[in-house]
Amino acid sequence: MRGIPHVPNAEGQLRSARRLAWISIVYIFSTILMLFFVMAGSQALKTEMTGEFLSLIPPTLFFIGDKISRREPNERYPFGYERAVSAGYIGAAVALIGVGAYLLFDGGMKLATQEHPTIGGFPIVGQVVWTGWLGIGVLLWSSIPAFFLGRAKRRAAETLHDKTLAADAEINAADWQSAAAAIIGLIGVSFGLWWADAAAAVLISLEIIHSGWAELRTAVGDVMDRKPQDVLAKKDEELPQLLTDFLRRQPWVDDVIVRVRERGREFTAEAHVVPASEDRLVDRITEAGSKAREIDPRLASLTIAPVRQFPEDVAKARNPVPAD
Amino acid sequence: MRRALRPSTALILGSSILAASCGLPRDPEKTSERIASAHELRVGVSANPPWTDDSGAVPRGIEPDLARRFAATMGAHVAWTRGSETTLVQALKHHELDLVIGGFDKKTQWSSAAGVSQPFTRDADGKKHVMLAAAGENRFILALDRFLTAEKRRSEASA
Numbered sequence: 001m002r003g004i005p006h007v008p009n010a011e012g013q014l015r016s017a018r019r020l021a022w023i024s025i026v027y028i029f030s031t032i033l034m035l036f037f038v039m040a041g042s043q044a045l046k047t048e049m050t051g052e053f054l055s056l057i058p059p060t061l062f063f064i065g066d067k068i069s070r071r072e073p074n075e076r077y078p079f080g081y082e083r084a085v086s087a088g089y090i091g092a093a094v095a096l097i098g099v100g101a102y103l104l105f106d107g108g109m110k111l112a113t114q115e116h117p118t119i120g121g122f123p124i125v126g127q128v129v130w131t132g133w134l135g136i137g138v139l140l141w142s143s144i145p146a147f148f149l150g151r152a153k154r155r156a157a158e159t160l161h162d163k164t165l166a167a168d169a170e171i172n173a174a175d176w177q178s179a180a181a182a183i184i185g186l187i188g189v190s191f192g193l194w195w196a197d198a199a200a201a202v203l204i205s206l207e208i209i210h211s212g213w214a215e216l217r218t219a220v221g222d223v224m225d226r227k228p229q230d231v232l233a234k235k236d237e238e239l240p241q242l243l244t245d246f247l248r249r250q251p252w253v254d255d256v257i258v259r260v261r262e263r264g265r266e267f268t269a270e271a272h273v274v275p276a277s278e279d280r281l282v283d284r285i286t287e288a289g290s291k292a293r294e295i296d297p298r299l300a301s302l303t304i305a306p307v308r309q310f311p312e313d314v315a316k317a318r319n320p321v322p323a324d
Numbered sequence: 325m326r327r328a329l330r331p332s333t334a335l336i337l338g339s340s341i342l343a344a345s346c347g348l349p350r351d352p353e354k355t356s357e358r359i360a361s362a363h364e365l366r367v368g369v370s371a372n373p374p375w376t377d378d379s380g381a382v383p384r385g386i387e388p389d390l391a392r393r394f395a396a397t398m399g400a401h402v403a404w405t406r407g408s409e410t411t412l413v414q415a416l417k418h419h420e421l422d423l424v425i426g427g428f429d430k431k432t433q434w435s436s437a438a439g440v441s442q443p444f445t446r447d448a449d450g451k452k453h454v455m456l457a458a459a460g461e462n463r464f465i466l467a468l469d470r471f472l473t474a475e476k477r478r479s480e481a482s483a
Binding site for chain 1: 348349350351352353354438439440441442457459460461462465466468469470473474
């Protein structure tokens with residue numbers, strides 16, 4: 001199938017990833033709805049609710065990306081549609097930073113103007129309960145299931161090499177931290193410490209900005225064809241080195257430069273080869289190309305270009321990264 | 325549905341009783357403590373008949389009556405201050421008043437400057453009527469919300 005790595009369980013993982021994304025969307029909506037009712041005058045809960053709205057972006061992008069990236073290449077989009085996800089992801093990351101900055105400002109202003117959060121009673125089942133206690137209950141609901149949801153998504157993200165899903169998993173896993181901050185803020189307010197609420201809101205907004213920044217770096221790097229990175233650990237993938245070693249071992253290859261790029265869930269690679277002999281060159285290139293795909297199921301294509309000497313720009317791919 | 329609610333209801337009630345026994349939530353500016361020790365609830369009244377009527381020697385109307393009964397639940401009497409909405413809300417902000425009444429509804433323009441209570445009734449236009457308290461005095465506001473909600477439930481039950 002197009003757009004997913006050729007690993008045995010990919011289809012199953014994709015199905016479970018879709019199911020997880022649906023569960024997330026329903027779950028996040030339930031949290032937003034409950035937070036809306038118990039928000040009262042709490043800045044921390046308002047910030048948490050905005051954070052929940054933002055965490056709707058990754059699962060939504062996952063669905064859109066999943067649909068668009070499967071389209072077949074055509075005359076206008078000769079390389080296919082896999083990059084649509086990366087483009088969407090940059091937008092989402094920018095939104096994350098923008099909203100985080102707004103919330104930081106909002107919370108900071110409340111601290112500066114010493115605004116005391118009003119959290120009163122909430123009529124429920126024939127009683128009137130302090131809304132802050134209900135808020136803590138909702139925060140627990142917004143954090144504990146999210147933790148397990150995040151863990152399940154990490155597994156699927158790894159197999160599918162899906163960055164949207166990986167980012168989604170990271171956001172779920174980080175949700176408990178912001179919920180914990182908000183809970184501490186509400187407990188602080190219950191002890192009469194009015195500033196605890198806005199202070200928690202500031203912490204949560206910093207966390208939103210921080211994760212937005214991390215996502216933006218990854219997304220921009222992908223679009224710029226940075227050397228591929230592992231979706232979770234964000235370490236360099238081994239694939240470029242494996243491909244280089246594989247081609248070097250071929251008796252007909254004198255020297256090779258391999259450049260790999262990430263295209264959505266897949267990799268495409270380009271190898272400039274200086275052949276040792278031109279004997280049966282086309283056959284040898286075709287054979288090496290199809291064997292190379294066995295190295296990594298995520299490698300969608302390998303283009304091998306035989307050259308007498310490396311083009312100037314290609315040769316620069318061996319330069320070390322300049323220190324800035 | 326009711327059966328499913330029970331454990332969570334028990335948890336909510338249990339923890340709020342526990343919290344209440346520890347005196348939580350507390351008022352940052354100690355409104356409840358001051359009322360308890362001075363036996364005085366400082367109420368600002370802005371004229372808005374039939375909710376408030378300050379033409380007589382003491383304020384009359386639906387809301388002044390409620391304020392008196394609320395004060396009584398705390399063993400306090402009411403000290404009245406008359407004025408415009410703006411001056412009263414300012415006084416509330418500076419903790420010179422505890423409560424302001426004047427026929428405010430839930431969508432009042434003062435919601436960012438003061439703490440808005442739970443509604444105690446719904447008028448003919450469907451507007452939910454509320455009182456204003458000093459922002460962030462959550463123990464005091466919770467007591468007010470309990471009193472007004474009980475009032476609302478009683479009037480709805482008799483209607």
